Amino acid sequence: MDYLYSMSKIFFMEKSQSNYDRLLAAIIENPQLVSIGDYNPTDYESIDEALNSDNTVVKALAMFILSGNKSETQIYNEISNFLINNLV
């Protein structure tokens, strides 16, 4: 229910939020991600906060969201290498 509630929040998000923030909000509370990343989703309300996080999963998620116009291989290599180096 909490998760669905958060989804409904996405739908009527603040207009000031960027598309990246909204994407993050749509994903960050996913129970599997929370479980694997062991983080508190309420700590991350913006993509900047996620990118600056010490949590590897949250930061990788932010990198993925901010991947922009890079090629798939570039994105994969960057995130994959980051995870390989930082996952404990």
Place this chain on the structure above:
Amino acid sequence: MIIKKITINNFRSYYGYNEFELKDGLTLIIGDNGDGKTTFFEALEWLFNTSTENIKATNISAKRKKELGDGDSDKVVVSIVFQHEDGDKIVEKSFEFTKHSDNIITSNFSFKGYECHGAERSLTDGKNLLDRCFDYDMRRYCLFKGENELNVFENDTALKALVAKFSDIREFDKYVDLASKMEEKSDRNYKRELKRDSKNEKEADELDKDIENLEDKIINAQKDLKKQQEVSDEFNVRIEDLANSEEIRAKYKQLQSRLTTLMEKRTHVANLSEINYNYKLLDDLWILCDFPQTLKSFQMKVSGANRQRRRMNDAYIEKRGRLEGQQDALKEITKNQQGGPELDWDIPGPQVLEEMIQDHRCKICGHVAPEGSTELEFMKQRLANYYKHIEEKTRKINEKVEETEKPLFSFNYLNELRTISTSLSGERQREIIQLRNVIADRIKFVVDRKEELKKIDEQIEELENDKKNLLIQSNLSEGIIEKDIKDWRGYYNQKQRADDDIYRLKSEIERNKEKLDEKEQEYSNLKPNTGMGKVYEKVHRVFFCVKKAFERARKDNLRHFIDKLTDHANNYLKRLNTGDFHGEVCIDVREDDRARIYLVSNGERIMNSNGALKTTMYMSILFAISDITTQKREDDYPLIFDAPTSSFGEIKEDLFYNIIDSINKQCIIVTKDLLYRDPETNTSKIQEQKLSNLKSFVYRIQKEEGFDSNDLSTISTHVERIK
């Protein structure tokens, strides 16, 4: 965006400058056929179409073109003034036209925009201004011509576009795809690393095969599912098409059934009204219908003949008696010659004469008659004549007696005739007299049947006319309707089969996905023994979770949008069908994100919803989209409909306009509803009573009087605000 004013200048029938002031709510533009309703709608379509210029001369008022002198110019202009965010804006589309030697040359297309700031206004690009204030994607939910265009989800990409517009998360699909590809790459890398460990290699290979096998099954099932959904859609469209004409088909079936019954009755009555005179005259003895008269005449003749016979017989007997008397008298005379009685004194008998001859003396006068004297010769002559006469008379009498001795009636014909006469009278005669009544009854029956036949023929003709009118009104041929009636059941069965297959395939896909998850789980349970293997496993797990999180978020996002849209739509559906059955709107989202709208009642799909209900369903979706736009963007846009209520009955129409009038949404409806034909003047007039119930602005558009029905250049639309 609220449109405050529309101006149309020299656009087709809108000759010169024409202005419509609008309100934030319902505005009705009422006109009869050919009065310029569709032209109004198309003028707005032309204005809102930012992709083409379209400065064809056919868009210019024919009346204005004709008025122009050689070298003269004028402009076609369509513009709107609308309120948007911080102030009023104007977009104006125009082009010039010039007459050169009876040819019209169009030029100088212009699409201007103005932003008003108080009393000042700044010029800008009209296309950009329009796209900014009322973007292209939303404009397709704004203009609707007729009832057939109302279903926005006919367009397979509509739902995706709407979700993209309203979810606030752009490029969601792109991220879902990207996350999926990342997961695939990490999965390949992890598995490659896993297989480097000989302990896991065999098990990983088997799992790979199983996974590959399951993936193939899922892909094939998805292909089949897509195919079956297309089949289901196709038959659904056909069924929907047929449902549109359901009312016509029902009426046709009713007419046809009545016609068949009447035709059968006609055949039956026609058979009854026919008489086989050969059979009746000869076999049923109708030929004898006049026999009683003939018989009577015959009997009278026989009776007359009998009387005549008797009379003849009596005369015969009398005649014979007379002859016999004469014969007897002659015999007596002859006998007297040999000593019979004397003749009278003045007739001396033959004996006296013979004596006088012998005596040469007349005993009567006493004169002497010597030999050779005249007196003696006279007496001799007289005696000779006497004997000659007696002889002649005797001969004649004998002849007559001989004749009378023959039988008077030598044949028995008259008796035979009497026997026939007797045999034909009595019971036989009564039967034949009765025959006359039978014939009269039968002929009366036939006359009645012919009268009945006439009435049946009149009814058949009426029904045939009804059928012709129905076919003309529906624009369908009899063959097509007959075919539709036959196809209906077939389509329904085929759709049902496709739907069953869809259900089966969906279940199959779900099962195989679960199996796939289990296999993936088994894979993840394979613990790599190398250090890097363990790292790759963790990396893959993160990518896997990211992919799943995006997929789920996207799905929930879509579901949430659909639920919201459905809630709003059902709210409108209920209002638009107040006091009537309406069911509930259901939006079915397919695997490929295509959406289909239909009505349900108690969870069951309503297959044959009537045209008006379907129209209100599609309108409800449009109002719901508009609501969501308002909520999401703090902005609104008008809904413009051209003749959306053609399937509505009069009561439904009234209700519809009253409800639309009370909805807080700008609607412009171009229609010929609320008009009626005045039989006295044979002109269309507004139903004032109905109009008085509405709060809306109402414009009446109609052709200026005095036009020539064969000359387009005499046509111009007169615009008048009547409320």
